[in-house]
Amino acid sequence: MQITFLGHAGFVVETAGAIVVMDPWLSERGAFDSAWMQLPRNHHLAPLVREKLETPGKERFLYISHEHKDHFDPEFLATVQRRDFTVLVPRFQRSELQDVFAKYGCKRVIACEDGREVPIKGGYIKLFVSEQGTNRDSAVMVRGDNQCFLNLNDCKLHDRMVRIVSEEGPIDVFSAQFSGAIWHPTCYEYAPETYASISLKKRDSKFEAVARAMEVVQPRAYIAAAGPACFLDPAQFHLNFEKVNIFPNATQLFAYLKQRMPEASTRYLEPMPGDVLDVKSLEYASMVEERVTPENFKEYLEKYAAMQAHVFRARQRNLLRAEVDEIHERLRVELQRKLDLLDLHERVGMPLYVELTELPDRLLRVDFKGRRVDVVPEIREAVRYTMKTSAADIVRVLDRKLNWEDFLLSFRLRLSRNPDVYEPVLHGFLGVEIEDIREFCEGIRATEAQRERTVVEAGGKKFSVQRFCPHQGADMSEAWVEEGRYLVCPRHRWQFDLQDGGRCTMNNSSLCAEQVPERQEKEKAATPVAGELQPRV
Known part of the structure; x- marks a missing residue:
């Protein structure tokens, strides 16, 4: 198996039996009305990706994880001429992706429900689908050549990782988002110290989610992908240089992981767009010469912004x-x-x-x-x-x-x-x-209707809590405890104070926590209850 990094969350995975192109975001106009630009630049890889998709031989697949335009790039996909490949998309209730590709003219479109396996020669492709409220996303696994790559991209499956690993077996290479991708606190009017405090907490929370996933997956290598974009609009350029925000780089992540898991044997990889990884040896089959480093970051972005200035000039419009x-x-x-x-x-x-x-x-x-x-x-x-x-x-x-x-x-x-x-x-x-x-x-109503409860332990006490997070239904049996009292949702890292009835520290939602009386604890210990779940601590 070989994995070519395309930048951001994009990959080309090649096995003896298939080629899988994942989330190619290559448009020179970036995404979200050109507010986000690929970091590092990857526009030069468009001909390579078209060649992979258009060249006969192996069975070819295009996988699009979800609708966000830093993953789903219609502008680039329109440039692909020969479309005799299969498109894999998650089956969401909102059928936008299915509708778009139904008109695209490809060989076939497979809308995959959660856990759907698509067989390939010597292995399979498998999608994991998550849909809660406004969040629609998916992850993908490719197994072939006796090797396995699990690409979580932005998909918040952290409450399902134990089950996935137990069912799927060893995973060689793992990738998961480590940078923020939301408008809070970026767009909010906060005092500088408040903005920095919120950003740092969100950044560390994201890093911790990656660390906990790594503890479960225990991959041979982790690829830092789905990381920060850059912001080249003159009105937003300052975001690239804030001392603390929710867009950390891989260097900061790796420092956190090495301190958090000093004994881990996983190799941490930060490829450049165009680098090709041989999964068996974990060595790069080719290396791109131009690399972005903390030392040349500012100069790199200034040159990049000058190259893209025409995009923002074209956006300007004076209204009557x-x-x-x-x-x-x-x-x-x-x-x-x-x-x-x-x-x-x-x-x-x-x-x-x-x-x-x-x-x-x-x-x-x-x-x-x-x-x-x-x-x-x-x-x-x-x-x-x-x-x-x-x-x-x-x-x-x-x-x-x-x-x-x-x-x-x-x-x-x-x-x-x-x-x-x-x-x-x-x-x-x-x-x-x-x-x-x-x-x-x-x-929202369906999430609130879930009344199943589980027992968690914190600070030497046991609490009965609602099993599913009131936010978007994450399984709290995979939650963890911080400071001896806060139960942390594995999906969005909301904190619920067990000593305050399970109230969320961010808003008025609650897990309706109740301390289990000592007598009841002893009775339960003597009489096991089928299906009772305990959180990971």
């Missing part, structure tokens, strides 16, 4: 006042349509204010309980959520050139909330498409 007024009204209608479909609107106890920078005295006030969107001259409440963006940026959503989540990931907005508490329904209202609003609400 009449155009801004029209966009303002279209946005009001869009928000009202979303609100009309939001069955859980009464759960949101604060209004949302949306401001177009061109119209600072005409705010859109979303009243969730009243289920209406009004135009007001100013913010009326201290308790509120706010979003500020330009008409030129939001119109791309209204014109359906971007979806709402892509817009949020473009970082071309500013957000604030008071109190500074995560509100899942409001968060979903912003990020979910109109056609998915009802399904989003049904997903």
